[in-house]
Amino acid sequence: MTIDKLLSELNTAQRAAATMPCEHAMVIAGAGCGKTKTIIARAAYLIHNHTSPQRIQILTFTRRSASEIVHRVRSHLGDAANGLQASTFHSWCMNLIRMAPSTFGCKSYTVIDREDQLQIFKLARGKAKESTLPRAAELCDIYSYARNTKQSLSATIAKLNPELEQNKAHIAEAMKAYETKKRDRRYLDYDDILDVVAQQMQNSEEIRDWVAGHYEHILVDEMQDTNPLQWELLSPLKEKSILFCVGDDAQSIYGFRGADFKNVHSFKERVPDAKILKLEQNYRSKQEILDVSNWLIANSPLEYDKKLVAVRGKGNKPVLANFSNEFDEATWISEDLISRHDNGAQWNEHMILVRSGFSGRTIEESLLRQDIPYTFIGGQKLLESAHVRDVMSLLRLVANPSDELAWIRYLMLWPGIGERTATNLVQKMAGVMEMEACLQLMQSESKFSNTTRELVQIVHEYQNDVERAFQKAIKGLTPLLEDKFKTQEWDKRKRDFVLVERLASTHTTILGFIEEYMLDPVYVSELEESDSNDRVTIITVHSAKGTEAPVCYVVDVSPGAYPSTRSLGSTDEIEEERRVLYVALTRAKDEMIITRRSDSSWGRRSFGSRDSSECYFFNNLPAKLVDESFRRKDRFSHRPPPTGGDPLFMGIDFS
Secondary structure, eight states: OOHHHHHHTSOHHHHHHHTOOSSOEEEEEOTTSOHHHHHHHHHHHHHHTTOOGGGEEEEESSHHHHHHHHHHHHHHHGGGGTTOEEEEHHHHHHHHHHHSTTTTTOTTOEEOOHHHHHHHHHHHHTTOOTTTSOOHHHHHHHHHHHHHHTOOHHHHHHHHOGGGGGGHHHHHHHHHHHHHHHHHHTEEOHHHHHHHHHHHHHHOHHHHHHHHTTOSEEEESSGGGOOHHHHHHHGGGTTTSEEEEEEOGGGOOOGGGTOOTHHHHTHHHHSTTOEEEEEOEESSSOHHHHHHHHHHHHTSSSOOOOOOEETTOOOOOOEEEEESSHHHHHHHHHHHHHHHHHTTOOGGGEEEEESSTGGGHHHHHHHHHTTOOEEEESOOBGGGSHHHHHHHHHHHHHHOTTOHHHHHHHHTTSTTOOHHHHHHHHHHTTTOOOHHHHHHHHHTOTTSOHHHHHHHHHHHHTTTOHHHHHHHHHHHHHHHHHHHTTTSOHHHHHHHHHHHHHHHTTOSOHHHHHHHHHHSOOBHHHHOOOSOSOOEEEEEGGGOTTOOEEEEEEOOOOTTBTTBGGGTTOHHHHHHHHHHHHHHHTOEEEEEEEEEETTOTTTGGGTTOHHHHHHOTTTTOOGGGSEEEEOOOHHHHSSOOOOOOSOOOOOOOOO
16 A cells, blocks of 8 residues: 555544654544554654654553554565554663663663562561561562652552551652562563663763664654653653654553653643644544543633544444443343344444453353453463472572572472471572572572472573473473472463463573563453353453444443542542543443443442542432433332231330
8 A cells, every 4th residue: 555545544634643754743632533544654753754664663551552553564564664663661661771771771680570579578567567668569569650640659559558658668668679689680570671771861961862863753653651750751852853642642541650741741741842732533432422422521620622523423322321320230131132132233342341350240240141251351371370480480599590489480480399498499590690509509509409499401502492491491390390280270270371381482582581571561361262242342441442342231320430439538539530420421332321420439438428429430320321221130020019918016125
């Protein structure tokens, strides 16, 4: 396809953005308004006009999105697009670090994930009583939030849990111990990966020039999801590269991770010479669906200044279905799905949006009872499951012999080896960087069998063949894992290894393999092969951006749920809850069913609370925007009333 053909498929606003002169731009693209298509067209236009593909860096938030953008540019331009790079922020920074590890002070460092962080925080926390220090998970959350938002520890505690202020000194000590352990063991956590690159660019013009020298244009997708730390990565480059950012401030829903929609709202202030463009023509939904979402954000005290218009025209009004409890709600959804399927609809034309995996369990149970095939998106990450982490620990220690956490996990798989024995050996390995020296230390300890040591040696020999290394690790560890998980669905767990092996086959280094799927985890559901792709999708709202379906069920839009009770008291958090609902309401193409109920688990703690009911987003929803119904199970609605007996005495209980 020629560039002219590609541009002819864009509307006027999209084409203006894609073909604008080489200057900074913030493109505010409403839901379903073709932002991905616009960023693809922008990259293709730049390449067509003689910008080298290698000089363009596209930044996204998922590996899948990055891959899709590059694939689609290549489908339009062919070989002319070879060398175009798209990656997540973390993968981009990790690539810079691997290109020049000494420049960033990260030579021979290993990336660790959240579970590894929790293990280190547990050690740093020690055996302090809960009244003195929060648990490791909360310490980790506070630490990460402070780094991503560039706030002080005091400001972060005040934001996340003011009651911890009196323990700030102890919390600071635990965090310093965590950082010391990371340095000693050459670990990089998620935040380090961004922070070390940002700091070096902020502090050194030479490094700033070196990074900018690789990229003439930086195209950023989902700008509303960036946090202050990610802005620190972009800010030093605005004088040397051209920023083209696309996002929707009304879809910023990751504030709990530090994302700041002001990176969109304040773009013009930060980059005064930038152009601001808008995309408001929606290609996804019928107008009646958009009318509800437009009404929702129009009622915000924030100025989003957008109104989506449906290119596809008019359709059916959304349905607002009321239920007394979650079981009636789930049963009705299942029955509605069956009715639609019996009338010729495919299962995969339907999406059910839930707030969390936990909140979707009743619906899952109902679908299982009715034998409705489904896939849950936003569930388990493949490399985070215990059995996969056990195998990956062996590959990790081969890639970095000073990886203390990997050694301890691997050694404790073997009979007779407990945490103390494993820890004692690892302490003796402190500072040892060569695998041969580590193996000699193992040999000198009688508690470790020859098999334990030999398996490490075998996998180490295949460190440059990731697939074979993984195969050898599986072969050696299977008897141990089979015994460990014999009562925990071992046959199902074994199938995961086939999926991991498939991923391993696409990599040339163990370190690269580990890093890619730690930085951008892959879900089991993404890789599982099934006999049919015709399945209902259950998805968490926070996983739903970029998805769509002809028919969407937006579940439990109840008082106390939107906004959730825990957000009450904070205007910022209430408005983020409004954006969460906006994302959910903009997924449907043809039909949208909104459910709500009186027993909502989100609002149960404060059911009937004045604050909860006053803040409810649908309080003043115009009746003309939806078709409202009240649903009850047939056995209740059609059962005749019972015959009464003698009047009950309604006096005082004297017992």
